[in-house]
Amino acid sequence: MPTRIAGQKVLAIVLAGGRGSRLSPLTDERAKPAVPFLGTYRLIDFTLSNLVNSGVQDVWVVEQYLPHSLNDHLSGGRPWDLDRTRGGLVVMPPFSTPQNEDGEFAQGNAHALSQHMGLIREFAPDVVLVLSADHVYRLDYGKVIQAHAEAGASVTMVTTQVKKLEEATRFGNVETGPDGRVTAFAYKPEKPLGRTVTAEVFVYNARLLLDTLADLGRGGRTLGDYGEELLPALVNGGEARAFPLQGYWMDVGTLEAYHTAHGDFLDGRGFALDTPDWPVITASLTQPPARLEKGAELEDSFVCGGASIAGQVVRSVVAPGAVVERGAVVRDSILQPGAVVQAGAQVTRAIVDQAATVHARAQVGGAGELAVVGAFAQVMAGATVGSGLHVPPHRRVKAGQEDRVLQRPE
Numbered sequence: 095m096p097t098r099i100a101g102q103k104v105l106a107i108v109l110a111g112g113r114g115s116r117l118s119p120l121t122d123e124r125a126k127p128a129v130p131f132l133g134t135y136r137l138i139d140f141t142l143s144n145l146v147n148s149g150v151q152d153v154w155v156v157e158q159y160l161p162h163s164l165n166d167h168l169s170g171g172r173p174w175d176l177d178r179t180r181g182g183l184v185v186m187p188p189f190s191t192p193q194n195e196d197g198e199f200a201q202g203n204a205h206a207l208s209q210h211m212g213l214i215r216e217f218a219p220d221v222v223l224v225l226s227a228d229h230v231y232r233l234d235y236g237k238v239i240q241a242h243a244e245a246g247a248s249v250t251m252v253t254t255q256v257k258k259l260e261e262a263t264r265f266g267n268v269e270t271g272p273d274g275r276v277t278a279f280a281y282k283p284e285k286p287l288g289r290t291v292t293a294e295v296f297v298y299n300a301r302l303l304l305d306t307l308a309d310l311g312r313g314g315r316t317l318g319d320y321g322e323e324l325l326p327a328l329v330n331g332g333e334a335r336a337f338p339l340q341g342y343w344m345d346v347g348t349l350e351a352y353h354t355a356h357g358d359f360l361d362g363r364g365f366a367l368d369t370p371d372w373p374v375i376t377a378s379l380t381q382p383p384a385r386l387e388k389g390a391e392l393e394d395s396f397v398c399g400g401a402s403i404a405g406q407v408v409r410s411v412v413a414p415g416a417v418v419e420r421g422a423v424v425r426d427s428i429l430q431p432g433a434v435v436q437a438g439a440q441v442t443r444a445i446v447d448q449a450a451t452v453h454a455r456a457q458v459g460g461a462g463e464l465a466v467v468g469a470f471a472q473v474m475a476g477a478t479v480g481s482g483l484h485v486p487p488h489r490r491v492k493a494g495q496e497d498r499v500l501q502r503p504e
Contacts, residue, residue, distance in 0.1 A: 096181060096219075097152045099236045100243040105219035105300070106150050106235075107210075108141055109203050110227035111158030111188075116348045118503070119468035120447055122487050124163040126347070127227035130430050130448075132359060132367075133398040133413030136167050137346065138227040139376045146174045147372045148235040150223065152181045156206050158188055173377035186210060202318035208307045219300045224320075226294040230355055231343040232365050232372060233295065238337045242297040247335040248328045249303075251276065252295035254343045262286035264345070266321045268336055276334040281321030293339050296320070302328065341365060349464050353445065356411050356428055360394055381414045389420065405435070422452075427459065430469075439473075443481070447471070450485075456493075 097104040114126030121129065127138035138155075145153055153176060157164060171183030207214075207224065214222065221242060223235055233252065242250035253268050267287035269278035280287050310323050317323060328334050342365050346352040358364045367374050381399030386392065391406040400414040405422035412418065416429040419437040427441045432449040435441055439452045444459030447469040452458055456473045459465035462481030469487040473479055476493035483500045485491055491499045 097150050099149065100240040102220040102239060102243050103218070104150055104152065104221055104223055104239060105214065105217050106145055106153045106223040106225065107207065108138070108145075108153060108155045108225050108227050109206055110138060110155050110164060111161075111206060112228075113159050114228070114347065117346075117352060119466055119484055119487055120349070120352070120445065121160075123160070123469055125157070125160045128160075128164045128167050129228075129352075130413060131230065131346070131352075132356065132396060133401075133411050133416075133429075133431070134378065135374060135376045137230070138164070138167070139374055140230050140232070141225050141227050142174050142176075143373065143375045144231075144233055144235060145225075146176065146375065148233075150235055151176060151178065152217075152219075154184045154186050154210070155227070156186045156210070158206075161185075161187055167377055169377045174375050186213075202320075202322070204307070204310075204317040204320040204322065204324040207303070207320070207324075208311050208317050211304055211307055214300065215304060222298045222300050222303055224296045224298060228347055229294055229343065229345050230364075231293065231339065232341060233339055235295070235297075238295065238297055241337055242299075242335065245274070245335050246333065247297075248299050248331055248333040249325065250297040250335045250337050251325070252293040252339050253290050253336045254293040254339045255289045256291055257289075259286050259289055262289055262291050264347075265291035266325065267291055270336045274335050274337070275332070276329050276336055279321075279325055279329045279334070281319070281325070290336075292321075293343050294345070295339075296325075298328075302331075349445070349466065353428065353443075353464055357409070357426075360396065360409055360411070378414075384412075387420070390418075401429075405437075433467075436475075444479075447487070453477070 110127040114121035128136050171177045176183035256262050267280045268290050269287050271277050344355045346355050384397045385402040387404035390403045394409045395407050397412045398414045401412045401416045403418045404420040405418040408425045410424050410427045412429045413431040415432040417434045421437040422435040422439045424441045426443045428445045430448045433446040434451045436454045438455040440457045442459040444465040446467045450467045450471045452473045453475040456477045458479040460481040465479050467485045471485045472490045474492045477491045489499050
């Protein structure tokens with residue numbers, strides 16, 4: 095049976111196709127929604143867990159960039175009990191049609207929705223719940239849908255507050271009246287309207303969504319992101335509403351935000367990950383217990399199953415299978431699955447990606463901007479990767495030859 099909430103037939107669409115260039119090199123070889131978080135999870139786990147915990151079971155995941163890395167994790171929806179005979183999780187890859195045999199990549203999230211208008215009409219939902227796959231938060235979507243239905247809204251935007259006004263330029267800015275009606279909307283403005291921004295959770299009246307997309311797309315126009323034309327059109331119609339999100343929310347679309355979010359959970363500013371009635375669900379292999387060897391020092395850190403620590407780890411996340419050898423020091427850093435920090439090496443304010451190795455006596459990072467060692471890369475014995483520098487995936491950095499390999503992002 096299809097999902098029904100507040101008398102509304104619900105279709106959820108998770109937009110998981112973006113390049114995620116601001117998270118490079120973590121996204122050079124994997125889709126952004128498949129990037130690990132807190133060692134154990136992937137970014138898309140939070141959206142999918144919110145969906146199933148909210149009772150939403152008709153879920154389409156729209157893919158584009160490096161879909162194999164994401165499909166491997168999705169496992170057909172099985173970890174979230176979305177591998178159903180009818181409905182459940184459906185993967186929507188890029189496709190070609192008789193009218194466009196070469197196919198077409200989406201040029202933004204509104205364009206991605208417009209590409210699937212025919213299938214949405216065929217599903218015939220009352221509301222379309224549109225979500226991003228790279229934000230960390232906990233939310234009962236059922237309450238948003240209930241409020242949307244009661245208000246008779248064209249679109250309901252879940253909103254949150256950014257800490258600093260200048261951060262609002264990265265998001266859709268929202269102003270509301272006392273009844274929650276959206277009175278003004280600006281997409282990534284140079285001058286923010288305020289600290290209230292969209293949390294990239296939208297409940298659309300399905301008929302109005304499809305009609306508006308069709309109207310905007312006439313004449314061969316490319317729709318781009320929904321903040322460019324779709325949401326302004328619905329706001330101008332006068333029936334757009336806001337739903338304030340209470341609690342933690344973080345867009346981890348930049349390396350600094352990604353690192354900050356890990357620190358938030360280490361410091362207890364995130365949310366509980368093990369609430370029995372609202373678990374964060376993931377697909378993962380069974381791991382042996384973490385091993386802490388004699389002489390290991392561990393402080394304010396998360397250590398996942400299969401990790402092995404003989405050195406010093408302070409305020410860091412050590413993912414499954416990662417290794418910190420005796421005499422190594424890891425501070426304020428993230429070691430992704432299978433990363434190795436050898437004896438005498440120092441890693442400070444850095445991300446060491448999957449299966450990368452920091453060899454003996456090498457140094458990565460420092461007190462400045464984040465340093466990143468890409469997946470399967472090697473920082474050889476005695477080499478130095480300074481603050482703000484990146485090692486591309488699979489590359490080898492030798493002592494005295496660092497300038498040949500290291501990159502500073504623009």
